[in-house]
Amino acid sequence: MPLWKILMERINYIEVKDLAQKIGTPFYLMHPDKYRKNISAFISAFQKRYSRIIAGYSMKTNFVPALCEIAKAMGCYAEVVSEMELDLAVKLGFENIIFNGPIKAEGALLKAISHHAIINLDSEYEVDFMCKYKNENPAIDLMVGLRVNVHLTDEKGNSTVQCGLREGRFGFAHDILSNNINRLRNAGIKIVSLHGHTSSSDRAVQNYRIISDYMLSICEEFRLDDLQYFDIGGGFFGAAPEGLDLKGKPLYEDYANAVLDMVLKNEWFQHRQPTIVIEPGSSVVSNVFTYYTKVYQLKHIGSKDFVMVDGSIFDVKPTMHCNNLPHRILSDNRDGACGVFDVVGSTCMEKDIILHDVELNKIKAGDYVEINGVGAYTIALTPTFINYLAPILSIENGEKTLVRRRQMIEDIITIYR
Numbered sequence: 001m002p003l004w005k006i007l008m009e010r011i012n013y014i015e016v017k018d019l020a021q022k023i024g025t026p027f028y029l030m031h032p033d034k035y036r037k038n039i040s041a042f043i044s045a046f047q048k049r050y051s052r053i054i055a056g057y058s059m060k061t062n063f064v065p066a067l068c069e070i071a072k073a074m075g076c077y078a079e080v081v082s083e084m085e086l087d088l089a090v091k092l093g094f095e096n097i098i099f100n101g102p103i104k105a106e107g108a109l110l111k112a113i114s115h116h117a118i119i120n121l122d123s124e125y126e127v128d129f130m131c132k133y134k135n136e137n138p139a140i141d142l143m144v145g146l147r148v149n150v151h152l153t154d155e156k157g158n159s160t161v162q163c164g165l166r167e168g169r170f171g172f173a174h175d176i177l178s179n180n181i182n183r184l185r186n187a188g189i190k191i192v193s194l195h196g197h198t199s200s201s202d203r204a205v206q207n208y209r210i211i212s213d214y215m216l217s218i219c220e221e222f223r224l225d226d227l228q229y230f231d232i233g234g235g236f237f238g239a240a241p242e243g244l245d246l247k248g249k250p251l252y253e254d255y256a257n258a259v260l261d262m263v264l265k266n267e268w269f270q271h272r273q274p275t276i277v278i279e280p281g282s283s284v285v286s287n288v289f290t291y292y293t294k295v296y297q298l299k300h301i302g303s304k305d306f307v308m309v310d311g312s313i314f315d316v317k318p319t320m321h322c323n324n325l326p327h328r329i330l331s332d333n334r335d336g337a338c339g340v341f342d343v344v345g346s347t348c349m350e351k352d353i354i355l356h357d358v359e360l361n362k363i364k365a366g367d368y369v370e371i372n373g374v375g376a377y378t379i380a381l382t383p384t385f386i387n388y389l390a391p392i393l394s395i396e397n398g399e400k401t402l403v404r405r406r407q408m409i410e411d412i413i414t415i416y417r
């Protein structure tokens with residue numbers, strides 16, 4: 001997008017000040033247009049070459065109901081990994097649900113069956129449950145999916161599984177697949193989905209070649225001829241906020257082409273033509289939320305200059321990593337201090353440092369700090385800690401809708417009664 005357009009579309013100081021007067025600070029803005037654009041761009045990257053593609057929006061990444069409802073309206077499936085998320089998907093009216101996750105209690109599995117969810121089994125106890133259920137309910141046409149454990153490596157053979165782990169723990173290891181597939185088949189249960197999600201530390205395109213290749217080999221080895229869903233999972237890069245260095249980062253097309261190059265030349269795949277499922281989370285939602293916090297005080301202590309704000313690190317990076325997120329100061333530009341500052345939060349914890357050693361111009365009390373790219377694993381992970389949860393305003397075509405109000409004392413007390 002040209003710079004002038006980005007600048008035109010950006011919210012300005014007057015608008016933020018106006019919102020702050022109405023709903024207080026800190027607050028989030030949600031940008032539905034960006035979310036829609038990301039989802040359609042990801043889907044069309046596949047559809048250019050293969051029409052059978054479904055996006056299952058990963059609700060754990062950000063479960064703000066107004067956001068999930070957009071995904072639903074766009075035809076996405078809800079990808080859920082717990083009973084809580086399953087309940088939310090049902091409550092929001094999703095008709096199509098993918099139920100993943102390593103631990104699924106019996107009650108949750110029963111609910112998922114009754115909602116005709118695609119249930120991707122992760123462990124043998126789930127196979128036990130399904131076989132028992134089918135035995136007790138022979139008239140029910142039971143269909144399941146299987147998550148396979150995929151080992152990801154880079155070109156040097158080093159593991160690229162999240163956190164550099166040697167082994168990820170999710171899904172069925174190859175040595176127990178045969179037994180479990182046979183048990184399901186013998187019980188009369190169809191295997192309609194194969195799931196290969198594997199979180200990586202590098203989100204590299206190569207990982208999806210490995211995942212697709214392994215999944216194809218499983219389809220062939222075990223003749224999974226009932227398969228309808230070829231689910232490569234999530235963990236992609238994308239939806240980068242403005243200000244992030246994108247050199248060498250993959251595009252949606254890069255992932256789509258890597259997967260399609262592999263599967264479209266495979267005979268089994270050509271013959272069966274299953275629907276490819278992607279489960280995007282961060283890659284469609286990271287840049288959909290921005291955060292605004294107000295400067296209360298500048299402080300100089302020893303060798304350090306601090307900008308003290310009313311927000312907190314828990315609102316923007318609850319995992320407390322040390323990377324500075326893209327940011328911007330909104331001010332009247334009249335005067336203020338210049339220099340290198342730590343922007344620090346309001347939680348009375350020393351490590352509540354929102355931005356480390358950032359160069360700021362003309363900063364003063366009353367200004368606002370905008371933090372970009374807080375859409376993924378932020379709002380869902382923010383605890384009620386010291387402060388009330390901040391409100392979220394959805395902003396589209398100049399129209400603003402409050403999609404979460406600020407938390408109140410009643411919200412906090414009710415759960416303890």
Ligand SMILES: Cc1ncc(COP(=O)(O)O)c(C=O)c1O
Pocket residue numbers: 058061079100101197199233234235236279280281282283376
């Ligand atoms: C099964 C599954 N699908 C999709 C995702 C979404 O991943 P991301 O937000 O990295 O795209 C995750 C995240 O861990 C996951 O576990």
